Amino acid sequence: MKKLINSPENVVVEALQGMALAHADLIKVEYNPNFIYRADAPVKNKTAVISGGGSGHEPMHGGFVGRGMLDAACPGAVFTSPTPDQMLAATKKVDSGKGTLHIVKNYTGDVMNFELAADMARGEGLKVEAVVIDDDVAVKDSTWTAGRRGVGTTILAEKICGAAAEAGASLEQVRDLCKKVNAQGRSMGMALTSCTVPHVGKPTFALPEDEMEVGVGIHGEPGRKRMKLKGADEITELLMEPIISDIPYKSGEEVLMFVNGLGGTPLIELYIVYRKAAEIAKKAGLKVTRYLVGSYITSLEMAGTSITLLKLDGDLTKLWDAPVHTAALRAGI
Amino acid sequence: MTHVMAAKSLTSEVVLRWLENCAETFVAHKDELTQLDAAIGDADHGANMARGFTAVKGKLGELKGKDIGAIFKTTAMTLISTVGGASGPLYGTFFLQAANGANGKMELTPTELATVFGAGLQGLMSRGKAAVGEKTMVDALVPAMEALKPAGDESLGEVIGRAIAAAKKGRDSTLPLVAKKGRASYLGERSAGHLDPGAASSVMLLEALQKAEGATS
Numbered sequence: 001m002k003k004l005i006n007s008p009e010n011v012v013v014e015a016l017q018g019m020a021l022a023h024a025d026l027i028k029v030e031y032n033p034n035f036i037y038r039a040d041a042p043v044k045n046k047t048a049v050i051s052g053g054g055s056g057h058e059p060m061h062g063g064f065v066g067r068g069m070l071d072a073a074c075p076g077a078v079f080t081s082p083t084p085d086q087m088l089a090a091t092k093k094v095d096s097g098k099g100t101l102h103i104v105k106n107y108t109g110d111v112m113n114f115e116l117a118a119d120m121a122r123g124e125g126l127k128v129e130a131v132v133i134d135d136d137v138a139v140k141d142s143t144w145t146a147g148r149r150g151v152g153t154t155i156l157a158e159k160i161c162g163a164a165a166e167a168g169a170s171l172e173q174v175r176d177l178c179k180k181v182n183a184q185g186r187s188m189g190m191a192l193t194s195c196t197v198p199h200v201g202k203p204t205f206a207l208p209e210d211e212m213e214v215g216v217g218i219h220g221e222p223g224r225k226r227m228k229l230k231g232a233d234e235i236t237e238l239l240m241e242p243i244i245s246d247i248p249y250k251s252g253e254e255v256l257m258f259v260n261g262l263g264g265t266p267l268i269e270l271y272i273v274y275r276k277a278a279e280i281a282k283k284a285g286l287k288v289t290r291y292l293v294g295s296y297i298t299s300l301e302m303a304g305t306s307i308t309l310l311k312l313d314g315d316l317t318k319l320w321d322a323p324v325h326t327a328a329l330r331a332g333i
Numbered sequence: 334m335t336h337v338m339a340a341k342s343l344t345s346e347v348v349l350r351w352l353e354n355c356a357e358t359f360v361a362h363k364d365e366l367t368q369l370d371a372a373i374g375d376a377d378h379g380a381n382m383a384r385g386f387t388a389v390k391g392k393l394g395e396l397k398g399k400d401i402g403a404i405f406k407t408t409a410m411t412l413i414s415t416v417g418g419a420s421g422p423l424y425g426t427f428f429l430q431a432a433n434g435a436n437g438k439m440e441l442t443p444t445e446l447a448t449v450f451g452a453g454l455q456g457l458m459s460r461g462k463a464a465v466g467e468k469t470m471v472d473a474l475v476p477a478m479e480a481l482k483p484a485g486d487e488s489l490g491e492v493i494g495r496a497i498a499a500a501k502k503g504r505d506s507t508l509p510l511v512a513k514k515g516r517a518s519y520l521g522e523r524s525a526g527h528l529d530p531g532a533a534s535s536v537m538l539l540e541a542l543q544k545a546e547g548a549t550s
Binding site for chain 1: 375376377381413414415416417418419421422423425426460461514515516518519520523
């Protein structure tokens with residue numbers, strides 16, 4: 001294992017300390033329990049929006065704390081769900097009295113820990129709603145599995161819900177908006193290489209030089225299939241086909257296209273993917289009116305990409321365009 | 334010849350000893366649980382359980398003389414805030430719900446114990462939304478809690494012994510199953526042929542209780 005760390009035990013805390021120093025104008029960090037929160041929290045008369053999950057997916061979620069997006073983020077150990085005391089403490093810190101939305105990615109541990117946190121917060125008289133994001137079309141959505149995983153749409157939901165909350169939406173309105181974004185967003189990813197969890201010290205899975213994992217999860221979970229490596233255009237087709245065919249689109253419908261890097265793939269390659277994805281969308285009769293390209297939801301140093309398509313309408317487009325000021329996403333200010 | 338009376342009730346002292354045993358058990362079996370989890374999950378169950386119950390052990394000093402409900406509540410909150418993953422909320426919820434029926438009680442009769450643990454299991458099942466046969470800790474715990482219900486004037490040792498036998502049988506039944514809950518479910522058919530690590534840790538919890546109870550009877 002070759003990593004720029006001091007010791008595996010201190011990875012999360014030392015990264016939080018660095019974030020707090022680098023972005024002191026935007027965020028503050030609390031330790032034991034760990035959470036990142038808006039420097040100006042609680043924001044008066046604003047519905048709070050919180051997310052969280054295992055560390056190792058940076059900039060998600062801590063990089064999205066700030067005006068127009070998240071009020072707080074709770075980082076767990078690398079690839080391990082945060083514990084309810086973190087979400088409870090964060091909820092208490094940022095709640096203005098208007099209530100708090102928890103945006104949760106669909107992993108068994110995350111869902112249970114957030115549920116417990118919501119129970120505890122309600123027990124203390126706070127208003128909490130939760131929405132679970134499950135947009136990964138690589139996983140069969142059936143009662144026989146834990147359901148689809150939450151991936152790229154999470155970030156779009158955080159941005160859009162954060163904008164609505166900033167504009168004065170109620171807790172119920174922000175919750176319903178989050179459900180709508182989840183219903184209209186679909187994602188799929190692929191890996192060229194594995195990643196190494198610091199406290200494990202060896203790669204999560206072995207992937208030969210000439211193979212790739214299609215449909216991989218953000219913790220290196222197995223995907224749909226392992227196959228021989230192909231060119232960027234063919235890989236993009238393999239991802240776009242299941243995404244586009246999963247929900248019905250009308251001809252001329254507007255979409256947001258998000259091409260994401262998993263941590264070890266350079267931007268130059270992501271643009272090659274975007275080029276083909278845009279061509280496929282156009283052929284399918286879709287109109288890409290908004291986009292995001294970059295590494296926003298990662299799996300440590302994994303090389304690979306994921307594509308997310310979000311069906312837009314006037315409201316969602318307006319909220320996507322609203323000002324945002326966070327460590328990792330900054331626009332309109 | 335002296336006749337040793339079998340213990341009729343679970344006292345708060347035995348509960349404290351049980352939790353201490355749990356810490357020792359999970360530290361000793363950490364690698365075993367981690368290996369089970371590595372096969373079908375994310376290889377953190379052993380470390381998570383050892384960390385959680387070691388944290389519980391650290392709180393036992395301040396719980397001396399407290400009632401069983403208070404001991405269970407502290408155990409629950411400590412597990413919830415230290416274990417992480419799915420097993421933290423699940424075992425935490427078990428102790429949290431069990432605590433409700435044990436409030437103010439310094440000891441539990443076998444019948445009361447079955448009721449209290451039954452409530453814990455109900456809480457755990459509604460949190461995890463798992464049923465028997467989905468390759469989870471529920472496969473060990475459901476038959477165990479059923480076996481825990483005393484018939485007539487049985488001693489605590491007898492019912493716990495029966496519960497452990499049922500739990501082991503349930504644990505072993507997970508071997509051929511295809512996981513339908515948790516991260517193992519992403520593996521589909523590939524999850525068959527492995528024991529469920531949560532069912533294995535459930536058996537260990539009950540064995541630690543037997544060891545604590547056996548030391549008094």
